[in-house]
Amino acid sequence: MDALATLDSFAPWEAAAVVVAVSLGAALLAEFVVLRAAQRFVTRTETKLDEIVLAELRVPLVASFALAGVFLLTRLDGVVAAVPVSERALEAFFGDPALTLVVVLWAWALNETVNRGVDYLQESGARYDFAPVFSNVWTLVVAVGTVGTVLYIWEIDVTPLLAGAGIAGIAVGFAAKDTVANFFGGVALYFDDTYRVGDFIELDSGETGTVVKVGVRSTTLLTRDEVMVTVPNSVLNATKVINQSAPSRRRRVRVPVGVAYGTDLDELEELLVDIALSESLVLDSPKPRCRFRRFGDSALEYELLCWVAAPTRRAKATHRLNRAIHDRFAEAGIEIPYPQREISVLRDADAAVAPSEPPAPDNGSPHATDGGDGP
Structure with a gap:
């Protein structure tokens, strides 16, 4: 002043x-x-x-x-x-x-x-x-x-503008309710911290992919087949979304293995762990391990458990581990049984069935003759 x-x-x-x-x-x-x-x-x-x-x-x-x-x-x-x-x-x-x-x-x-x-x-x-x-x-x-x-x-004075904007907002809201729902669905997904760009997610419908874009109206996923899938945010907000990249990107790989009854279990477990440690895609920590799950009808059912650095490596790691298990079991002479079924087919011997002869006439019949003249 x-x-x-x-x-x-x-x-x-x-x-x-x-x-x-x-x-x-x-x-x-x-x-x-x-x-x-x-x-x-x-x-x-x-x-x-x-x-x-x-x-x-x-x-x-x-x-x-x-x-x-x-x-x-x-x-x-x-x-x-x-x-x-x-x-x-x-x-x-x-x-x-x-x-x-x-x-x-x-x-x-x-x-x-x-x-x-x-x-x-x-x-x-x-x-x-x-x-x-x-x-x-x-x-x-x-x-x-x-x-x-x-x-x-x-x-x-914005009072008349506010009144007109209120009426126009109602009309636009009814005309573009899907767009508005997608917008607020995207806001809700952001504040819920459901996923981020670069995360690998799985939808309730079974579709999987990497999030490449999060927009106002929709979210774009890139599948493993290099296909772009656009999903409305309102749909994602109302369905179950599995984020494979959170809270950390590493993911566990489960490889089921069946071996024949009578197999040396100590040798089997040591061999499975060695196979996992020899695979470059498998992390050293947490350390791979195997678990005896159940007695099956035809095999002792085991499961090899190990970890990979990202969810996108699970399929490739499973492929390599299965091949390594097949080759190493063949070298060690460990049998991988498969269910066997025996089917017996019983057939009756062919037999000729003779036609039945008509019965002989009764001697007491009125039609029987005694050698005399007929009527």
């Missing part, structure tokens, strides 16, 4: 010149001294996040110092009195546009800072990165906040 009173004591052109000179001087000082010193400092750090923040905030920071003088001129009584227009007209012609430009520049810089930061964290391979949907939500929040602030600066 004292500074403004001092400026009011100057002539209008002198006060304007002082304000503009101070503003430009502050802008040049920020550009060539403060920002360059900060640039030398951030280049020494390991992360690039501070470089992203400095690069995006450079323009709005310098512009804010430069435009501060223009806005301040509309607040000086001496300058306002010397201009043959009303104070509000002077503010609308100089002050409001300057303040609006500052707000827009800062909003753009904040939006770009967050979006570039999210992209950097994803490209760096950080496990706990931001979901891409957060960038979309942040952009929407910044856009709405910027529009509201600009309307407030220009003293525009």
